[in-house]
Amino acid sequence: MNPEAIAVLIPAHNEEELLPRALAAVAAAARHPALAKLHVLTVVAADACVDDTAKVAREAGASVLHLGSQNPGKARSAAAQHAMATLGTSATATWIASTDADSAVPPHWLAFQLDQARAGWEAVIGTVTVPRWPPVPHLADRHHELYNASRPAGGESWRHPHVHGANLGVTAEAYQEVGGFPALPVGEDHALVSALERNGHRVLRTPDCPVETSSRLRPRAVGGFGDHLAQLAAEEGVMH
Template identity: 55%
Template sequence: MSVPPAAVAVIVPAHQEGASLPATLHSLRAAARHPEAAAVPVLVVVVADACTDGTAAVAQDAGALVVRESFRNVGRARASGARAALRRLAAYGEGLWLATTDADTVVPPRWLAHQLRHAGQGWECVVGTVRLAPHPPLSAATAARHDAHYFAQRPPGRGTWRHPHVHGANLGVAAGAYTAAGGFPPLAHSEDRALVAALDRAGRRVLRTDGCPVLTSGRGDSRAPHGFGSFLGALGGM
């Protein structure tokens, strides 16, 4: 994709996220209103996966496209959201940009503008980073251990950090590259890493950047087995 995308779909998989989802959706609305993104149509797709709480109602009330599934599988949920977006925005063809985040994550106001700018520079995938939000069970010691591990390879000063991380909470990919790579695989965890690995193998232009981190929950009760919350729990001190 060598020109700025003509439309954006934001995919948000959610399992029992009625309490945290409003903050996520509020942040996405702010990102869609950013001056550098406001001219581009933005569709938010919430995949309510095996939800028995108010997740779907919260998403619908916020104007999101709601896809109800019963997978209990984050890879299948993200893929379902992407399929729904590709169908709904089919008129945009390869001019569609697919962004993904999580239902316990708050994106900064320039998040979509950041991805759109890099897409306009020819990048076909933007792989971002996260920061931990305070969460009552998260101890200072666990947060410190996380940061020591997470930033271990970051260069000192203000040098560019082509980081090694992949987060579905902060990811964007051109629709054509996504489709050619086979999309998100049906994995219970690490579906985001598998997609980026497929893009790398295909020789796609993948940018790893710490330029626009998102704020993600520091909770240890992971919604996905072996997901980020499980990693925090394994660090101890929770």
């Protein structure tokens, strides 16, 4: 695949504080020289927001969708549909990248996914890192232990088991073939990747281009990465 356009999807529920950093990071990734001839459209799905999330997104140059479902699956799906309609490119020439409002992609994030698309991968499933931890003893160590449990020793290639909406990319064609993000309140990213793998699409699971994400223990989305950290923090509080 040789993409002509890239859609970046960001669901957001009351994210006026963290969204500017996320959008600045995506904008920097879109300015990478490897994307010089591509149209990059960032779509923020402002889902059931009562703050200035939509205003922040518009001021940063993103296309904004207003939703009222407070459902990440519906938000990502609606953002993808809006992006495809706005870009006007065919599914065979469009790459869909997904991240989160509390995350910051690295400057080469889109260029990295573009390289994998050109190499024939139909989806790229990345990892996340946490740059700043809350003051909970042993939380970071426990997370790293569990997160990297399956990583091979000796620097061998790691086909990791994780799926994060904060670090995911897929061809629009493969995305549409499996029905896109399902309207789930949690796990829409896992469901999409499972469908891609079940239907025989070429899925690259790689730790080579991680995305920084928040360590907040009171996340916006129930049942996601933040809840996982909150559960670990509670366990560490009991254990120590």
